[in-house]
Amino acid sequence: MSKSAIFKQAWALAAMGAVRFGGKKSEYFVESLKIVYAKDKIxxxxxxxxxxxxxxxxxxxxxxxxxxxxxxxxxxxxxxxxxxxxxxxxxxxxxxxxxxxxxxxxxxxxxxxxxxxxxxx
Incomplete structure (x- = not known):
């Protein structure tokens, strides 16, 4: 998976986290990036x-x-x-x-x- 695709998925996941739990997308981005990157290695x-x-x-x-x-x-x-x-x-x-x-x-x-x-x- 390309870096661009990983970042797009991470931002999408961060946006879902912000909608569900409140706050800004940027607050969820780091953890979302870790989740997406780990999925790519399975x-x-x-x-x-x-x-x-x-x-x-x-x-x-x-x-x-x-x-x-x-x-x-x-x-x-x-x-x-x-x-x-x-x-x-x-x-x-x-x-x-x-x-x-x-x-x-x-x-x-x-x-x-x-x-x-x-x-x-």
Whole structure:
């Protein structure tokens, strides 16, 4: 998203804040800019899910002697929708289905478990 588009959205959000809560648009601009800029850095992961194969997603935080990779599972198990910030993630559907992505600046790149292990080695 261009800087111009970010500023336009921030001013629009600030105007809505001023109408709803009172005051001037300029009083709401800084916080509105932070909100719009943060939204631009989020990657939305959608995984098709079913009753028999619920979707799951976990952030990789390091290496584990027992499991190979240390993971922190994200909430909404089975829902198939996650807003991801920068980091390395493991996701899939049911058992045996596992994929890895690296999220940076709102963009995702597919990677493999061996490459993820090298990042934390």
């Amino acid at each position: 990657y939305v992961l959608l995984v098709q899910t079913s009753r028999n194969r619920p979707a799951w997603c976990a952030k990789i935080t390091g290496l584990s002697k027992r499991y190979g990779l240390q993971r922190e599972f994200l909430g909404d198990y089975g829902l198939g929708h996650w807003d991801l910030t920068d980091g390395i993630y493991n996701y899939g559907r049911g058992k045996g289905d596992s994929h890895y992505i690296i999220v940076k600046d709102g963009n995702a790149q597919v990677t493999y478990d061996d490459d993820v292990k090298l990042v934390f080695a």
